[in-house]
Amino acid sequence: MKFLLLLAQHDTDFRAKELIAIAEMEKIELNLENYKEDSPFVEVDLPSEDEARRLVQRSFLTRGIYRILAQGSSMDEVHESNKKNLAVYDEFMNKSFKVEFNCYQGTRSKESQLTEINNLGYTNLNGRISLKNPEVRFVFLEDYDQYNPTPKYIWLATLVSSTARSVIDIYDLKKRKHVGTTSFEAELALVTTNMAQIRKGDIVYDPFSGTGSFPIAAAYHGAYVFASDIDRRPLRNYGLNFAQYNTSKNFLDSLEMDFTHDAFQSRLKFDAIICDPPYGIRERLVVCGAAKPERFIGKEHILVDNELSHRRRDYIATKKPVELSTILQNLLDFAATRLNVGRRLAFWLPVEDRDVETTKIPLHTDLEFKYVSVQKFSKWERWLLTYEKRPHGDKGPEIPISLTDDFREKYYTRYRGQK
Amino acid sequence: MKLLTTNFVQCAVKSCSSSSNCFPLHFTECELVHEDLEFDEDFIKNVMVKIDWPALLSVTRDIGNNSLPEEKPNIESCDEQVLRDLHLVLLETQIKDGKMICKNCDHLYHIKNTIPNFLLPPHLA
Ligand SMILES: C[S@@+](CC[C@H](N)C(=O)[O-])C[C@H]1O[C@@H](n2cnc3c(N)ncnc32)[C@H](O)[C@@H]1O
Numbered sequence A: 001m002k003f004l005l006l007l008a009q010h011d012t013d014f015r016a017k018e019l020i021a022i023a024e025m026e027k028i029e030l031n032l033e034n035y036k037e038d039s040p041f042v043e044v045d046l047p048s049e050d051e052a053r054r055l056v057q058r059s060f061l062t063r064g065i066y067r068i069l070a071q072g073s074s075m076d077e078v079h080e081s082n083k084k085n086l087a088v089y090d091e092f093m094n095k096s097f098k099v100e101f102n103c104y105q106g107t108r109s110k111e112s113q114l115t116e117i118n119n120l121g122y123t124n125l126n127g128r129i130s131l132k133n134p135e136v137r138f139v140f141l142e143d144y145d146q147y148n149p150t151p152k153y154i155w156l157a158t159l160v161s162s163t164a165r166s167v168i169d170i171y172d173l174k175k176r177k178h179v180g181t182t183s184f185e186a187e188l189a190l191v192t193t194n195m196a197q198i199r200k201g202d203i204v205y206d207p208f209s210g211t212g213s214f215p216i217a218a219a220y221h222g223a224y225v226f227a228s229d230i231d232r233r234p235l236r237n238y239g240l241n242f243a244q245y246n247t248s249k250n251f252l253d254s255l256e257m258d259f260t261h262d263a264f265q266s267r268l269k270f271d272a273i274i275c276d277p278p279y280g281i282r283e284r285l286v287v288c289g290a291a292k293p294e295r296f297i298g299k300e301h302i303l304v305d306n307e308l309s310h311r312r313r314d315y316i317a318t319k320k321p322v323e324l325s326t327i328l329q330n331l332l333d334f335a336a337t338r339l340n341v342g343r344r345l346a347f348w349l350p351v352e353d354r355d356v357e358t359t360k361i362p363l364h365t366d367l368e369f370k371y372v373s374v375q376k377f378s379k380w381e382r383w384l385l386t387y388e389k390r391p392h393g394d395k396g397p398e399i400p401i402s403l404t405d406d407f408r409e410k411y412y413t414r415y416r417g418q419k
Numbered sequence B: 001m002k003l004l005t006t007n008f009v010q011c012a013v014k015s016c017s018s019s020s021n022c023f024p025l026h027f028t029e030c031e032l033v034h035e036d037l038e039f040d041e042d043f044i045k046n047v048m049v050k051i052d053w054p055a056l057l058s059v060t061r062d063i064g065n066n067s068l069p070e071e072k073p074n075i076e077s078c079d080e081q082v083l084r085d086l087h088l089v090l091l092e093t094q095i096k097d098g099k100m101i102c103k104n105c106d107h108l109y110h111i112k113n114t115i116p117n118f119l120l121p122p123h124l125a
């Protein structure tokens, strides 16, 4: 069966990969050879409407999937092709329906729309017209070149399924109770959960959770989440957000913890690890320990009110700066041993002056690199890297982390200097 | 911190990780709170497979709860009430304030306002 995918026309580098990730988890064979970066339309072949539905139901960057009835480079061609295929209308014959237009980079006047709708008379549809709640939605999808009044291509199709796009608005940071400077935009946090193939009942971990943007997104799918951060402050109101989205049961715990000295037992395996590691710009990039150890010699014996100071409830652990590459290497090593086989790590990285085509993506022998997607800003980029835990004994190549050491420095000399 | 979590955390000091004494931690002076949470049978069954029962018994005894049986219930054959009881113990019972001590190195960790603090002082990091 031929279907038409209608995609969002932004963050384009994430759209195909999101669909591929979903197709893999739903075991749907998906061929995206017709996919174009600069178009929201993709024709795909799928066995049935069931696969079509499962492909888009949890997609955040797809607007809808349509079953193609007729198509062509002009309205005449569409009607011509439609007339050759009238048998398909049998199943819609007595259903209530509605006809809509969806024009990309163009518009069609109300009068012209009505003409085309009336032109469909030959289909002999008997059902009642229902504008509010039709059983079948027929849609003319029209692809225009900008500033050209006539479309270059038209499909006539029925809507098979809407997508999870409406969820983005519900999770919008502007409406969220507990946010901070590090909160991650809802749309791409949700997309991250698809790259990581997070599903109901999974146990998911965000080791740099801050205000919880990723755990909250994972809970949307019904996953159960652990979160930790070296900074206690953002963790304090964590529960509020889960309560707001009715996912309180999915929030297991948030821990004040240095990821490089984590307390999780290695027998606890995660179904996904998703995060936005610290870059040292909006937040501190630190681990437990003393920057000047000589100053701390003997301090473990200090008594306050007859109590060793580091055992007191109000003790504040000293922290020292660390390289981002050390944190990232820790993250890959951790994922390699703590993920269940076949499950995923997805994390974000800020990058500057790098070409994704020529950059050596870091590799861990026990993790298969799946994809990198690039979000572009005017002066820098943010990459989302996705890996999958290999089966035991299956070893791949190793490439140490090298692509980020200088990001923080560059950022500071360049942008701070300008201010 | 939920009792579920106590079953998956050990002393964060690296040199303790090879010792069998670093888990479970010893809990003292704990103030408990109860939070009503929706019961999810599939999740409880799934998580029970992962639970180290003797470790859970050790922690529940530490906090003065002796309601759990000596033997780990067989979740495939038990009735729903048993699962609901486990839901109550593992997920709804939370430590609001308290102390956790490593039985290997004797380091003391605090739980403050339900958030456990596993940060280490310089001499242990
Ligand atoms: C980019 S922010 C992530 C923000 C998060 N996605 C949110 O929704 O707010 C990185 C976080 O890592 C934390 N962090 C820095 N060093 C850490 C460490 N060694 N272990 C754990 N967390 C750390 C910071 O406190 C910060 O909250």
Ligand SMILES: [Zn+2]
Residues within 6 Å of the ligand: B011, B012, B013, B016, B022, B102, B103, B104, B105, B106, B107
């Ligand atoms: Zn210890």
